[in-house]
Amino acid sequence: MSTVDRGGSSAGQGGSTGNRAAQIIDFDLARCRKIISDLHYRLTRFSNSDRFYEEYELALYEYFEGRGVYGEDEDELYDNFQSEEEFSKFLTWYSLHFVTDEYDKTFPELYLERRKNQLSALEREILQSYARSVLSVYEVQRVDPGKGVEVRDIFADRVCSIVDPAAAKTLCKWDLFYGGLIEILGYHLLGGMPLTIIPQRLRRFTEQNLHEIYHEERENYRNFRDYMKRASAEICALVENAVRNAERPEAPADPEADKSSQTSLLFRVGDYDAFLKTIEKSPVFTASESRKPGSTPPAKVLRFYWLHKEGLKRPLKNAPGILFLKRDSLVAQCTSAKRAETLRAILEKMFGTIITYRTTVHKSVEKRAEKAPSEGSPDSFEGGAIG
Numbered sequence: 001m002s003t004v005d006r007g008g009s010s011a012g013q014g015g016s017t018g019n020r021a022a023q024i025i026d027f028d029l030a031r032c033r034k035i036i037s038d039l040h041y042r043l044t045r046f047s048n049s050d051r052f053y054e055e056y057e058l059a060l061y062e063y064f065e066g067r068g069v070y071g072e073d074e075d076e077l078y079d080n081f082q083s084e085e086e087f088s089k090f091l092t093w094y095s096l097h098f099v100t101d102e103y104d105k106t107f108p109e110l111y112l113e114r115r116k117n118q119l120s121a122l123e124r125e126i127l128q129s130y131a132r133s134v135l136s137v138y139e140v141q142r143v144d145p146g147k148g149v150e151v152r153d154i155f156a157d158r159v160c161s162i163v164d165p166a167a168a169k170t171l172c173k174w175d176l177f178y179g180g181l182i183e184i185l186g187y188h189l190l191g192g193m194p195l196t197i198i199p200q201r202l203r204r205f206t207e208q209n210l211h212e213i214y215h216e217e218r219e220n221y222r223n224f225r226d227y228m229k230r231a232s233a234e235i236c237a238l239v240e241n242a243v244r245n246a247e248r249p250e251a252p253a254d255p256e257a258d259k260s261s262q263t264s265l266l267f268r269v270g271d272y273d274a275f276l277k278t279i280e281k282s283p284v285f286t287a288s289e290s291r292k293p294g295s296t297p298p299a300k301v302l303r304f305y306w307l308h309k310e311g312l313k314r315p316l317k318n319a320p321g322i323l324f325l326k327r328d329s330l331v332a333q334c335t336s337a338k339r340a341e342t343l344r345a346i347l348e349k350m351f352g353t354i355i356t357y358r359t360t361v362h363k364s365v366e367k368r369a370e371k372a373p374s375e376g377s378p379d380s381f382e383g384g385a386i387g
Helices: 003-007 013-047 050-065 074-078 084-096 107-114 121-132 165-170 200-216 224-230 232-247 272-279 337-354
Strands: 136-144 148-153 158-163 176-179 181-184 187-190 196-198 261-269 285-287 302-306 321-326 329-334 355-364
Touching: 013 050, 013 084, 013 107, 013 121, 013 181, 013 187, 050 074, 050 084, 050 232, 084 107, 084 232, 107 121, 121 181, 148 165, 158 181, 176 200, 176 232, 196 200, 196 232, 200 224, 200 232, 200 355, 224 232, 232 355, 261 337, 272 321, 272 337, 321 337, 329 337, 337 355
Parallel strands: 158 187
Antiparallel strands: 136 148, 136 176, 148 158, 176 196, 181 187, 261 329, 261 355, 285 302, 302 321, 321 329
């Protein structure tokens, strides 16, 4: 609304009343944001306390699993964070959206349950909103400069107006983004999770893949919204990988010589036992640890090395590819994009309908030495609702 619409031709008392109302609204929003920031800090400390150590470790594995990364222990997984910004994003997701294994609740739900008598009415309302919040894909319908944006949830077909001047500066009409919203005192605010901007050309890919995965696993979820809540780590990884691949430059002329990158293929495993039975008979794959036929597979990740040629004798550390098998997921890591294409063809021919291809992740092995993006860069835009 313009200043002409807001003030009209009236003056004096009417105009001052309108100004006072605007000041009250601004004060309420500022108070909300301050309390949200404080609650986010308290939730981070609460979720990272010793009592939830095992949950934290599970969250690390869950976060990296969708990104094609496995590690033997927590320290090995830490090495895969590409920047302080990514680690901060993980902590935000963990403290706000991770569904705990032991309690089957997010940390906002647990905090509200355990500290209810110590919270103000507004703090309880904020935590209840976080408990209801589900990360989803939104499309910008309208931008109100200096105020916020109107968005539509493409999966729930719900439209709402977000009060956030920073979002109005960063987002454009028809932009797609993956993030979360909360509703407090009648205002819709960004829920604190850093936004992932999605190119419009990936809209169909995103919708199709999420619906396909849900229909394949619908017996594990009450409904689609429950899937979006419980599989948020996998969905976030799928979206980020798709965006990264869409923005990735063309492969070098000689992919085999590209030693600065790693390519991971992600598959879903439909029949774990059938997969093990097939791969253990294969002459081109060898397990890192021997296992007696018919014995119960260990709970940890199983590794298989691709020998490239049948019966080839070479140090396993020089294998052109490694498979990581865990529960219903398979990650195939290769040292080049060309080898990954070859390995994908072998796996799909060997296992047929036992596995289903999901996505490909390209990662630079030199990125760990790079500095995190500065706070002023476009890539560092976060929801303004959390400090």
